[in-house]
Amino acid sequence: MELQDKLLSSYIAFEDNVDTDSSVHEVRSQALQNFEKVGFPTKKLEAWKYTSLNSVLKQDYSLFPAKVEAIELADVKQYFIHEIDSYKVVFINGKYSSFLSQTTHEHYDVCLMSSALSSPKYKETIDKYFNKVAKQDNLTSLNTAFATEGAYIHIPKNTVVKKPIQIINFITGAEAATMVQPRNLIIVGENAQVQIIERHQSLTSNAVLSNVVTEVFADKAANVDYYKIQDDEISASLVDNSYIEQKSNSVVSVHTFSFGGNITRNNLNFYQKGEHIDSILKGITITEGKQHVDHHTLVHHIEPNCESHQDYKGIYDERSTAVFNGKVIVEKEAQKTNAYQQNNNVLLSDKATINAKPQLEIFADDVKCSHGCTIGQLDDDALFYMQQRGIPEKQGKGLLMFAFANTVLESVKIPEVKQRITKLIANKLGVNIGFDL
Amino acid sequence: MSKYTEEQLEEELKTQEYKYGFYTDIESDTFPVGLNEDVVRAISKKKNEPEWMTEWRLEAFRVWEQMEEPEWANVHYEKPKFQDIAYYSAPKQKPKLNSLDEVDPDLLETFKKLGISIDEQKKLANVAVDIVMDSVSVATTFKKTLGEKGIIFMPISEAIQEHPELVKKYLGTVVPTKDNFYAALNSAVFSDGSFCYIPKGVKCPMELSTYFRINEGGTGQFERTLVVADKGSYVSYLEGCTAPMRDENQLHAAVVELIALDDAEIKYSTVQNWYPGNKEGKGGVYNFVTKRGLCENNAKISWTQVETGSAVTWKYPSCILKGNNSVGEFYSIAVTNNFQQADTGTKMIHLGKNTKSTIISKGISAGKSQNSYRGLVQINSRAENARNFSQCDSLLMGNECGAHTFPYIETKNKSAQIEHEATTSKIGEDQLFYCNQRGIDTEKAIALIVNGFSKEVLNKLPMEFAVEAQKLLEISLEGSVG
Structure with missing residues (x-):
């Protein structure tokens, strides 16, 4: 049935x-x-x-x-x-x-x-x-x-x-x-x-x-x-x-x-x-195998003088697929809105897929709304720099990816949660981050 | 100091009437309204087309009958009644003309009002103009100069007669008949358009240009443009549109196909200023256009558009980057005012290795208009080292208009590098203040800022066209430009 x-x-x-x-x-x-x-x-x-x-x-x-x-x-x-x-x-x-x-x-x-x-x-x-x-x-x-x-x-x-x-x-x-x-x-x-x-x-x-x-x-x-x-x-x-x-x-x-x-x-x-509201949406996504992760966010700015901050980082390996669909609606009464949206992605495999759709719908004129979306790779120069200094490639890649995701981690307010997430990331990336936060 | 404020500008934008609304009274040879297989056959027969072309149209018509009108776009309008449209209208006078003298004086008057007198263009701008007035070309200039280089530039109806092998080979290869609702409709009933072929290694010595106009009330305009740039050639093609004032909505469903073979480059620029409807949102042109280009190895296609007109715009000039190292570009300014709605953008389909694409889109919304950017960047799994940069900026004037962004980014290759940025803002008070401080009055300052905002795109237009683009921008945003 x-x-x-x-x-x-x-x-x-x-x-x-x-x-x-x-x-x-x-x-x-x-x-x-x-x-x-x-x-x-x-x-x-x-x-x-x-x-x-x-x-x-x-x-x-x-x-x-x-x-x-x-x-x-x-x-x-x-x-x-x-x-x-x-x-x-x-x-x-x-x-x-x-x-x-x-x-x-x-x-x-x-x-x-x-x-x-x-x-x-x-x-x-x-x-x-x-x-x-x-x-x-x-x-x-x-x-x-x-x-x-x-x-x-x-x-x-x-x-x-x-x-x-x-x-x-x-x-x-x-x-x-x-x-x-x-x-x-x-x-x-x-x-x-x-x-x-x-x-x-x-x-x-x-x-x-x-x-x-x-x-x-x-x-x-x-x-x-x-x-x-x-x-x-x-x-x-x-x-x-x-x-x-x-x-x-x-x-x-x-x-x-x-x-x-x-x-x-x-x-x-x-x-x-209401007014003077702050909404913060952050995320780290790390996938492998055939995993599929889909983030659909909506921030509906209805009244004036509010803010929203979005920051989503993603690292995708093997055959995994990921989606980021971030929608910001600013109603015409919602003047002086500040809405920021950031979505950065790294693909580690040719079989991995990322579909991003950062979407803005704006009806008010006195607003500052921006979104940025990037898809790219790890910086080869940075990796080479680390290898020169005796950090193995895998470890170097792990460090770079960790640094990439770190902007999201920084705003975690409970230290034990931050530590746990750090461990999970290290585990998932298969590297020893080698330092505690 | 002038007390011109943004509010006044808004007010002015709202009340700005369509300056180019006039109607040339030329007797038209119009088909009765409605669409069925017989009408398609009749159009084909009227054009004296070969059998394969008639069949091609009929096939498209059969597909169209099965299709439904798309509804996903962020626009709302009363759907055209496709059986209430006359599908063919041509000026009665025979269009075979060799010199300007033979052109109907009324027509010449029309173009004079538009400020694009052929005379002037011929002399000053060195532009070959293939004028399309309600679907049939009535004047072709500079044909000889082009002929010497082996360049074919003629109405597509003539090309079907004179170069059937080329048309047959390329027509419908980039935009198949069943591509979408309006493309299918266009394929079935297109009355005319331009055909352009640049032979191997030839650099077209002048900008090719077509002006489209919708003249007969209640007729749809179905243009078909096919540009083929053979290996190593270069062409810059200009398309400009203005339409006279009309109360009922007019439908414009054009198809443009560009084919850039290995190492070729096509630059396609559009200035579109169809009648946008009056300030109550009544009337205006529906502009549902399918434009797409195909790039072979090392080829480049560049779309530049200045969209100021039409009540509803639905238009996504796209590039299929099939060959390795091919490049696609899209530069757009879309200005909407009063009740205009625009849903426009581009698609960049990366298939080949080392392909690059750039998207710069500037939207300016005023009055009660809605302006949407809708774009797709797709990196397929074999497109190694693909690179894309997209930037969509919106400028809002007043709080009754809207700006929307719908970017789709689909990546299946790890070596892809994609950047997408979008911002929405209004003219900053501090920017205005800065200008005021330096003795620039508010009106000039707004002009300066709007100009600067659109500059990246205006700069991409060919010299001759940039002037006209400025002129057309003025119509939509008078008081803010220049």
Whole structure:
């Protein structure tokens, strides 16, 4: 049976396990209808021109994986940023794992979507924020239709969250193929600050498809620092749909590190609803084998005096393919907008492909918008210089690539995350960087 | 000091009427409206075309019937009703003329108003003009000079009669009949256009030039241009367009094919100033053009365009860099005003080794217009050491217009070096202030800045044409240029 039909027919079974009288369920049913209408994206859609999900959708996914016994912490410790004290919201096969998690309700809520959806205490907040900024498109609608579990984070105003929050989704994959659809909601109040690290990790070589939706609301002068670490197994595919709404004076930065996985698609959308907003989108992508990574970013400048900064670096080897589609829309009211977009790519192999589409749509005249996109190689002279000084070619190349990606790494604010990413890069490039940051 | 401000400029741009709107009353030999196989056959018969040409047209027509109008462009307009268009119109007088005296005086008057009198051009500019007035050439000059060099420059309808082997060999090789909706339509019904062949090793001694005009209301203009530069030859080809004022939308779907064989160079310059519609956005020409060039080894094709007119423009002059070491260039200024919409850019397809391409695109939007750059740079896996540099700059005047950039960059080879830059800005207050400080009034300053903004492209135009380009820019941006 086609995945789409399977999903649609499983909805009745799904409804047996959720509260069908709630307002949230109305949203779900509506989303299902929408998905039924539009279906999975195909290459005929401009936004999916370079990415085909066909190979991924062919799998016979188990949609509601059975709950598994807790996994040993020692086995998965490496996937946490374990060097620091942090809150942890951990899911195994889409189900909450209390054993691995560390949540809180003190001063702020770092907890579960399922409890937020079912408890009357949260009803008001859920009604106000749930599915409000998410776009009603194909895969987001699908996620909304089956939205039950994920991280729920609510930081009240004037609160600084003491330690970073890690959101980790593990898949143990007892079945041949597993599909999960985590749904995260993050509300950051006026003047509040929070740091979040998100990771999706398969612990199996069986096929995995994660269709994630994350909504972030940053109120006035809020500060959100978000890191997405994508270093999954080659059998795992990820569609990450993130929607971020910002109010005046807020700063939200999202770093996406895409190293692993089969097909990775990032839909990162920023909506600026206020003045003096800063949106920061950065990413490092390093691919090999037959990996496919697609970054689709949107920054929608709606009001005046805002800024956005995008910087995406990519290094592609072997037969991997990558896509960068960065879209900046400046509405005519959004005067004095400063929007910068930078996308630099290095191809290491003749079989690798990069498709870049840096797109600007500007309706205001008093703006400064620029984008730069380059595709090139490592500097032979620099490499020769290093070889002259006794640095082997491979090491030299590694250093050059590391330096190339470093502008993105520099803005990582958590030292332990920076260190971890450095290690992952070194590992991925197969070199010893030879220094700690 | 003049109190001329940017707001005033905007105001002026908004109210600027189309200066060249007039209508020459020449009796036209127009077909009834509508399109079917019989009309295609009739056009072919009227042109006294050989059997293979008729078949070629019919094949294109059959393909066209199956096709749908493209909708992906960032333009919105009322679609032309293809059955309400007359597909052939020619001035009634026989077009076989040898000297200017034989040309209809009304026609000459028309060109005088446009400031491109053939007389003047012949004497001063040393330009051979193949004037196309509603599809049929009515005057060809300097034919003799060109003939001595073995250069063939004639209306394509004549070329089909006189040089069928050349036309048959090259027609439709770069833009196949089924390439796209408008190319297919053009292939089926094209009435005339220019054909140019430069023999091996010949450097064309003068700029070749064609002026297109749409004259008869309610007729579409379907021009077909084919330029073949044989090995080691060089030609610079100029194309200029102005159209008289019309209330209903007129369709212009031209096809231009350039073929540069080994070591050849073609320089193709366009100044397009079709009627853009009035300031309410009524009327104006739909300009849906397919232009493409093919480069063999060491060949070079350079497109330069100044786009100031048309209500809707849909145009992507492209280069297929098939041969090794071939070079493609694209220089463009697109000015939109009032309700004009332009979706223009280029495609650079790198197939050969060591191929280079340069794209410089300048968009100026004023009034309520929308100006889009849409480009593709494609490096195929065998295109070693391909190099591309792209720059798209947009200048916005007022906050009711829009500038859009849709660059596609597809690379499949690791040795490729690609740079793409785009900026959007308005005329900086500090730039104006700087000029004011030095005693340059605001009007002059804006002129200076707009001129400087477009200079990289204007400089690429041949000398004779640069003057006219300036003139046409003035129409769209009077008060800001010169």
